[in-house]
Amino acid sequence: MKSKGGRLLIVFILVLLMIGVNYFFDKPQVRLKGREEAERFRLYANPSFEKWSGFEFTFLKAFYYTLGLRVYMGKLSEEYLAPPPFAKDPIVRTAEVVTRLCPYYYDIYYIANGYLTWDYGDVETANRLLEKGLEYTPERWIYYLYLGFNHFYFLKDYEKGAMYLVKASEVSGKPQYAHLASKLLYASGRTEVAIGILKGMIENTRDEGWKRGLETRLKALEGIYELEKAVEVFRERFGTLPQNLEELKNAGIIKGIPEDPYGGEFYIDEEGNVRTTSNLTYMD
Amino acid sequence: MLAVNGNVVEVTNICKTFKGDLFQKPFSALKDISFEIEKGESFGLIGVNGAGKSTTIKIILGVIFPDSGEVKILGDSPGALKVKKKISYLPENPVFYENLNGEDFIKFVGRLRGLEGKVLRDEVERWLFKVNLEKDGKKPLKKYSRGMIQRIGLAQAFIGNPELVILDEPLNGLDPLGRRMARDLIEETLRLGTTVFFTSHILEDIERICHRVAIIHSGRILRFVDVKDLKEGLEEVFIRTLEEYEESN
Amino acid sequence: MKRVIELARITVKQAIKERSFYVILIATLLAVLAVPVLYSFTMFEVPRVLAGFALSYTNFAVLILMLFLVMNLSQTDLDRKTLQYVISLPIRRRDYVFGRFLGFVFFACILIFFILAIMVPFVALFSRMRPDAPFYIGYYFLYGVFLLIEVALLVAIALLFLSLTSRTIVSMFGVAGCYIVGHTMDEVAEFLRTGAGMNMPVFSKAVIQVVRYIFPNLALFDVKTAFIYGKGMDGMSLFLSLLYGVLYTVIVLLLAVVLFEKKEVY
Numbered sequence: 001m002k003s004k005g006g007r008l009l010i011v012f013i014l015v016l017l018m019i020g021v022n023y024f025f026d027k028p029q030v031r032l033k034g035r036e037e038a039e040r041f042r043l044y045a046n047p048s049f050e051k052w053s054g055f056e057f058t059f060l061k062a063f064y065y066t067l068g069l070r071v072y073m074g075k076l077s078e079e080y081l082a083p084p085p086f087a088k089d090p091i092v093r094t095a096e097v098v099t100r101l102c103p104y105y106y107d108i109y110y111i112a113n114g115y116l117t118w119d120y121g122d123v124e125t126a127n128r129l130l131e132k133g134l135e136y137t138p139e140r141w142i143y144y145l146y147l148g149f150n151h152f153y154f155l156k157d158y159e160k161g162a163m164y165l166v167k168a169s170e171v172s173g174k175p176q177y178a179h180l181a182s183k184l185l186y187a188s189g190r191t192e193v194a195i196g197i198l199k200g201m202i203e204n205t206r207d208e209g210w211k212r213g214l215e216t217r218l219k220a221l222e223g224i225y226e227l228e229k230a231v232e233v234f235r236e237r238f239g240t241l242p243q244n245l246e247e248l249k250n251a252g253i254i255k256g257i258p259e260d261p262y263g264g265e266f267y268i269d270e271e272g273n274v275r276t277t278s279n280l281t282y283m284d
Numbered sequence: 285m286l287a288v289n290g291n292v293v294e295v296t297n298i299c300k301t302f303k304g305d306l307f308q309k310p311f312s313a314l315k316d317i318s319f320e321i322e323k324g325e326s327f328g329l330i331g332v333n334g335a336g337k338s339t340t341i342k343i344i345l346g347v348i349f350p351d352s353g354e355v356k357i358l359g360d361s362p363g364a365l366k367v368k369k370k371i372s373y374l375p376e377n378p379v380f381y382e383n384l385n386g387e388d389f390i391k392f393v394g395r396l397r398g399l400e401g402k403v404l405r406d407e408v409e410r411w412l413f414k415v416n417l418e419k420d421g422k423k424p425l426k427k428y429s430r431g432m433i434q435r436i437g438l439a440q441a442f443i444g445n446p447e448l449v450i451l452d453e454p455l456n457g458l459d460p461l462g463r464r465m466a467r468d469l470i471e472e473t474l475r476l477g478t479t480v481f482f483t484s485h486i487l488e489d490i491e492r493i494c495h496r497v498a499i500i501h502s503g504r505i506l507r508f509v510d511v512k513d514l515k516e517g518l519e520e521v522f523i524r525t526l527e528e529y530e531e532s533n
Numbered sequence: 534m535k536r537v538i539e540l541a542r543i544t545v546k547q548a549i550k551e552r553s554f555y556v557i558l559i560a561t562l563l564a565v566l567a568v569p570v571l572y573s574f575t576m577f578e579v580p581r582v583l584a585g586f587a588l589s590y591t592n593f594a595v596l597i598l599m600l601f602l603v604m605n606l607s608q609t610d611l612d613r614k615t616l617q618y619v620i621s622l623p624i625r626r627r628d629y630v631f632g633r634f635l636g637f638v639f640f641a642c643i644l645i646f647f648i649l650a651i652m653v654p655f656v657a658l659f660s661r662m663r664p665d666a667p668f669y670i671g672y673y674f675l676y677g678v679f680l681l682i683e684v685a686l687l688v689a690i691a692l693l694f695l696s697l698t699s700r701t702i703v704s705m706f707g708v709a710g711c712y713i714v715g716h717t718m719d720e721v722a723e724f725l726r727t728g729a730g731m732n733m734p735v736f737s738k739a740v741i742q743v744v745r746y747i748f749p750n751l752a753l754f755d756v757k758t759a760f761i762y763g764k765g766m767d768g769m770s771l772f773l774s775l776l777y778g779v780l781y782t783v784i785v786l787l788l789a790v791v792l793f794e795k796k797e798v799y
Contacts, residue, residue, distance in 0.1 A: 007791055014788045019746045021784065025753075025777040040758050043585055071723045302799075345621040348797045365625055373621040379613040383550040384543070392543050396536060396623045424550065 034076045034084070041072075041090035047100035054101060062102035069094040070111065074209075083119045091115050095129055103136040107207075113146055114210065118217075118280075123154045142204050144168035145177065149197045158184050165197070176200075191225045216261045220280055223258035227266055227274040230254045241272040291356075292448050292479045293321040293344065298353035300339055300503075313339040314350070315503040321481060323447075326474050328494035328511075329483045330522060336503045337483045338376065341452055344481075345373055358447065369397065372441040376452040376483075378433060382426035386417055386436050389425060390443060397444030411439040414469065430457040438466055442473060449473060451482035455489055467493060491518045499525050536624045540632025541639060548602050548640040557598050557644070561651045564590050568652075572659045580660035580668035581761050587652045588676055588757045595645055599684055600708070602637065603691045607701040617798050627790045630692055634685075634786060641684045645677045672760040675771075682778035683754040687712065689785040690749075696793035714744060715751030749781050 044050065044065075054061045069090065076087055095112040098105060109129060116126040127150055130143045137143075144167045152161025165181035168174075180196045198218045205211045227245065230253045234242050237251070245268055248254050260266055264278020300314040314336050321327045329337050342348045343355060346363020360367045380389060390408045399407055412418045415435040420428065428436065434457045441449055454470075455463045470480055470493055484490050490497060490511075497509045499522060507525050511518065548554065571586055572579060610616035620626060653673050660668050690711050694704035722745060725738060753774040 004795075007795060010791050011788065014784055014791065015747075018781065018784045018788075021777065021780045022746045022748075022750065025750070025773065043581075043758075043761075067720065071720055075723060342617065342798075345617075347617045347620060348799065349795070363620075363626075365623060368621065369623040371621075373618060375614070375618050378618065379609065379615050380618070381543070381547055381609060381615065383547045388543075388546060392539065393622065395539055398623075 034072075034079045035086050037072060037075075038086045038090050041069075041093050044093050044097050047097050050097050051100050058101045059105065062098045062105045062108070065094055065098050065101070066105070066108050066111070069108075073111075073115070083115055085120075088116075088120050088122070091120075092125060099129060099132055103132060106133075106137075106140070109133045109143065110146070110205070110210070113150075114213070117150055117154055121154075123150050126150060139171060141168045141171035142201070144171060145197055145200050148177070148181075149194070149201075152184055152190070153194055158190075165193075168200075174200075191221055191228055195221050195225060217280060219261045220276065220278075223260060223266060224274045224276070226254070226258055227268075231268065231272060231274065235272075242268060244268060290323055291320045292323050292325075292358055293319075293327075293481065294354075294356040295319050295340070295344070296354045296356075298340070298343060298350045298355065300343065300348070300350050313503055314343075317353075317500070317503070317505055319498050319505060319508070321479060323479055324474070324477050325496060326470070326480045326494045327482075328490040328497040329481070329500055330485075330487065330490055330497055330518075331483075331500040332526075335500045337500060338452060340500070341373075341450060341481075341483070344450065345371075370446050371448040371450060372397075372444070372446040373450045374437045374441040374452060374454055377456065378437045380425055380433070380436070383424060385422050385424050386412065386428070387421035389436065390421075390439055393440040394443050397446070399444055407443055411443045414442075414465075415439045416465065431459060431462050434458050435462060435465075438469060442469060445476070446478065448479045448481065451480065453484055454482055455484060455486060463489070487518045487522060501526060501529055536628040537632045537635060540624065540628060541636035544606075544633050544636025545640050545643075547606075548636070549643075551602060551605070553598055553601055554644070557594050558647060558651070561590075561594065561648050564594075565651060565655050568655045568659055572662070579663045583656045583660055584668060584673075584761045585757070587656045587673070588760070591645065591648050591652065591676075592680060592757070594648055595641065595680060595684060596687075598644060599637065599641055599688065600705075602640070603688065603708070604701060604705055606633070607691075607695055607704055611695065611699055611704075612701055614799075620798060626794050626796075630696070630786065630790045630793055634688060634692060637688045638681070638685045641681055641688075645680055645684075649673055649677055676756060676760055679754045679756050679774070679778075682775060682782070683751055686749055686751070686754075686778055686782045686785070689782045689789065693785050693789040693792070696789045696796055699799055711748060712751065714748045716755070718745055718748060718750055719752040749785075750777075753777060 050061065051058060072090060073083065073087065076083060091112055095108055098108040112129055113126045116122045116129075127147060130147050130150075133140065134143050134147075144164045148161045148164030148168060150161075151157045151164060155161075162181040162184045165177045165184065169176070169178035169181070176196060177200065180193045184190065184193050195218065198214055198221065202211055202214045202218065205214060227248070230248045231242060233253050234248055234251060237253075242248055242251075245257050245266060249257065257266060260276045260278050262276070262278035262280055264276040266274060266276050269275055296318050298314050298317045300312075302311045302313055304310045317336070317340060319327075329340065331337050339348070343350050344357060344362055346361070346368075355362050357367045358370055384392070387408060390411060391404060394404050394407055408421075409418070412421050415438055417432060417435055417439070420432060425433065425436070434454070438454065441451065441454075449470075451470075455466055458466060467489065470482075474480060474493075480493075482490075482494075491514075494511050497511055497518065498505050499507045499509065506529055507521075509518070509521055514521065567586065568583060571582060610619070620629060624632070653670065656673075657670055687708060691704060691708045694707040698704055698707075721741060725733070725741065756771070756774075
């Protein structure tokens with residue numbers, strides 16, 4: 001018959017062993033590469049089936065699938081500098097299933113919209129998703145903000161963009177978006193509008209990682225904006241466009257050329273627009 | 285194997301307090317219990333509900349452990365394997381695994397007691413017959429009536445000829461014929477030299493079968509009674525003992 | 534050893550005589566009917582969809598039945614106090630734990646085998662009719678092995694809880710909790726490493742780390758995706774996963790035995 005102390009010791013040793021085994025086998029063994037794992041998303045049954053097989057737990061499923069997508073995109077970001085093409089299908093599938101499971105769930109909208117517009121150029125799908133979100137939660141004015149941005153920045157549809165911005169102001173009660181809308185309808189000031197909208201999005205994003213992405217874009221756009229203003233000053237002073245950005249510095253209009261946080265270089269094109277070699281995505 | 289002085293059971297100064305959980309205060313079930321049972325004796329433990337009978341039995345079996353004091357069964361500590369090989373137990377209102385049929389169950393117990401092969405099969409048949417269940421051996425226990433369960437419980441208590449048989453309210457749930465059969469079985473096993481320890485509410489049965497009785501109340505043994513020397517009924521002695529106890533407290 | 538076998542034998546007998554065993558087998562026969570239906574609805578990669586269905590069904594059916602059996606046992610032993618009687622029989626306390634464990638694992642073997650034996654021929658038949666993706670029959674049975682390890686581990690955990698508590702409901706919640714934690718742990722750990730997880734408060738991260746080191750990582754045994762796509766598997770990692778399962782199960786079982794030796798069985 002073991003003494004109480006003896007038994008306690010044995011229990012303690014066993015628990016330590018357990019922790020040790022967990023520690024030693026820490027690395028997950030069966031790990032797929034990013035590209036292979038994309039296929040896992042094809043196993044999603046169709047959205048209706050997912051919904052009814054979720055019974056009372058549709059929200060949990062929505063949450064769980066969204067989490068799965070985020071983890072997957074996070075893993076990809078370690079292997080690839082920018083979201084790779086094969087990741088688009090998982091994103092779209094997840095978005096369709098999750099919005100069917102629980103269309104009130106916000107996170108999937110901004111995640112899907114973010115990737116689809118900036119990284120995959122599929123603004124239509126992104127807009128479709130946002131419209132669906134609005135059907136169910138019309139009070140979420142941030143969707144109007146996103147729609148406005150998408151239309152004006154990507155689709156160059158300035159009128160529609162302005163319309164959405166005005167709606168955003170109406171629903172949110174924040175007048176700054178309506179002001180931005182009126183600016184939109186002028187040829188100039190569009191970068192300023194983009195900056196204004198981005199700031200609105202940043203304010204309303206809880207996800208730190210996401211916020212950082214938006215802040216990077218903001219920084220790039222602010223750099224562009226500063227250069228655009230300098231170009232205007234140059235034009236007024238000298239009557240022509242500068243040949244390159246160095247001339248702005250030489251003319252004393254700017255002290256230095258801002259840095260593109262994506263690693264590219266700002267330049268000025270023949271029409272006098274300020275662009276960047278990075279095109280606002282990370283360069284390989 | 286017995287203790288030096290031929291005692292099958294030796295209980296010395298046992299105390300047991302059940303620690304209350306969130307909802308109950310600690311409960312002192314046994315307050316200094318001592319008794320001995322000699323080989324071949326038929327010993328009864330009587331008391332009202334909650335007096336401490338079942339607790340005592342569980343300590344003897346090694347199912348729970350006393351806070352202080354010592355227990356020796358056949359010279360060893362309760363719960364030791366060699367002790368368990370020689371004792372058997374029938375709980376009060378027993379619940380056995382209901383999916384098994386009577387035969388499987390008895391066979392299981394028999395095998396654990398060391399019976400095998402043909403001897404095992406014969407013994408199983410014999411005991412099913414003795415408790416009147418020879419036709420019900422293949423039925424699952426969940427189809428047994430209360431009385432049948434009690435009878436199969438007796439069968440498992442006696443198969444393999446244990447040296448000490450512990451029975452907690454063994455005549456519960458039996459009809460008069462069943463009770464007679466149970467009494468006969470107990471008497472038969474006593475004749476073979478088995479020691480029997482049992483508890484019961486029914487003082488009549490105790491009077492008939494036991495040599496000696498301990499009256500337990502509120503965790504204490506109030507009195508030992510030699511049944512043979514009794515001049516009045518056991519019931520009178522019992523009630524009187526309880527009354528005396530109540531008065532002095 | 535003999536006593537352990539006796540207890541294992543009685544455990545298997547009890548399990549086989551459970552009506553639910555037959556209910557599950559019948560349900561499997563019905564589930565098999567879903568195979569041709571799935572087949573006609575699937576656009577592409579038939580073998581993969583069928584494999585997904587068959588493996589998921591097996592997983593679900595086995596887990597449900599084993600959970601039910603353990604719960605049943607717990608109710609009889611703990612709630613209805615049969616355990617008090619059983620340990621008064623000529624067995625050591627450790628024989629009870631090992632015997633029950635062996636019995637359950639052996640029964641799980643039988644169960645998994647039967648379910649796969651019913652499912653696999655159908656799945657193979659339809660997979661061959663349109664083999665637009667590769668598949669390997671052997672994987673089904675290899676999956677059975679991994680499922681068995683997971684079940685063995687969960688049974689050991691259930692026995693550990695039985696040694697700790699006297700109430701079935703606590704054990705059941707305990708096992709269910711370990712199951713959920715065990716499966717989500719991997720994802721959560723990944724989540725912490727990348728993206729938004731980096732900004733969680735230190736306290737939450739510490740809690741998650743502790744949980745990770747104590748709870749078993751059950752996701753290691755969920756090789757369904759890897760099997761279906763025939764990827765991400767090599768002998769070494771599979772072997773390590775199995776080894777992990779065996780080691781962890783042994784430790785948990787030993788823990789259960791140590792705790793059970795001195796448990797007061799009220």
